[in-house]
Amino acid sequence: xxxxxxxxxxxxxxxxxxxxxxxxEPDQMSLWFADRVDLVIEPGxxxxxxxxxxxxxxxxxxxxxxxxxxxxxxxxSGEEPVAGNSMLVEFTLTPEGDERTRLRVVECGHELRxxxxxxxxxxxxxHREGWAEFFDRLATVVGKRQ
Amino acid sequence: MSxxxxxxxxxxxxxxxxxxxxxxxxxxxxxxxxWLAGQVPFSRQxxxxxxxxxxxxxxxxxxxxxREVLYQVQADRLDQASRAMAGLAAQWDLRLGAIKRxxxxxxxxxxxxxAENKPGEGHDG
Numbered sequence: 632x633x634x635x636x637x638x639x640x641x642x643x644x645x646x647x648x649x650x651x652x653x654x655x656e657p658d659q660m661s662l663w664f665a666d667r668v669d670l671v672i673e674p675g676x677x678x679x680x681x682x683x684x685x686x687x688x689x690x691x692x693x694x695x696x697x698x699x700x701x702x703x704x705x706x707x708s709g710e711e712p713v714a715g716n717s718m719l720v721e722f723t724l725t726p727e728g729d730e731r732t733r734l735r736v737v738e739c740g741h742e743l744r745x746x747x748x749x750x751x752x753x754x755x756x757x758h759r760e761g762w763a764e765f766f767d768r769l770a771t772v773v774g775k776r777q
Numbered sequence: 778m779s780x781x782x783x784x785x786x787x788x789x790x791x792x793x794x795x796x797x798x799x800x801x802x803x804x805x806x807x808x809x810x811x812w813l814a815g816q817v818p819f820s821r822q823x824x825x826x827x828x829x830x831x832x833x834x835x836x837x838x839x840x841x842x843x844r845e846v847l848y849q850v851q852a853d854r855l856d857q858a859s860r861a862m863a864g865l866a867a868q869w870d871l872r873l874g875a876i877k878r879x880x881x882x883x884x885x886x887x888x889x890x891x892a893e894n895k896p897g898e899g900h901d902g
Contacts, residue, residue, distance in 0.1 A: 636791070637862075637865050637866050637869055639866060639869045639870055639873055640873070641870075641873040641874065641876070641877050642877075643876070643877045643880050643881060644881050644884070645880040645881050645883065645884035646884065649880050649883050649884045649887065650876070650880045652880075652883070653876050653879045653880040653883065654876060659879060662875065662879055663872050663875035663876050663879060664872060730884070732880075734873060734876060734877075736869055736872075736873060738865070738869065
């Protein structure tokens with residue numbers, strides 16, 4: 632899915648360190664993500680995630696506590712996830728006040744890892760605008776025809 | 778979501794220029810490549826390339842009228858793309874909601890634990 636880009640966020644009433652543990656500790660991950668998570672949180676570490684009777688390999692990319700965590704996966708196909716055949720999931724944690732954190736997740740099929748942060752941000756912003764506008768228009772048109 | 782067809786679909790609409798072409802088709806109904814070229818900041822040649830990709834992904838269809846070729850969107854395919862996209866976004870919303878609940882519960886628990894342990898300065902766990 633090279634062109635796909637999902638960008639969502641949520642405001643959490645907890646410090647970034649607590650949110651960080653929730654998104655990176657394998658036993659916690661199994662509560663919100665996969666049914667079973669075999670993963671060491673280290674850059675380059677290879678792991679496995681099980682979803683019901685399916686599963687697939689995962690590769691950890693960025694580990695920058697408590698601000699940034701990303702991994703590459705290509706669920707549900709079974710190949711080793713590398714650029715071009717997989718999706719990159721990136722979490723960004725931004726403190727908003729003492730005990731409040733904005734958690735943002737971007738999932739995309741592009742090779743963003745080696746881009747400078749500013750470029751990446753610009754790309755994400757452009758895409759977010761683009762997608763929103765595009766699907767709004769689409770919804771209107773599809774709605775009209777029903 | 779991982780089939781060849783879906784890959785084609787996502788890469789077709791992942792490109793901002795192609796979305797612009799698709800947008801124009803969505804808003805203007807059936808139009809020709811030269812009309813499209815007059816509306817966008819890129820060349821007629823680029824428009825033709827984008828149309829080929831969009832057609833291959835099933836997002837648009839073409840029809841000959843006299844000497845002209847007219848293009849129009851395939852609403853059902855667009856609808857399918859939109860739903861798939863909304864589905865993936867909704868899935869992440871559910872996961873983020875679960876993370877929020879878990880983190881907030883852990884935080885409340887930590888604070889309570891801290892308040893209880895504070896007077897005695899005692900054991901952990």
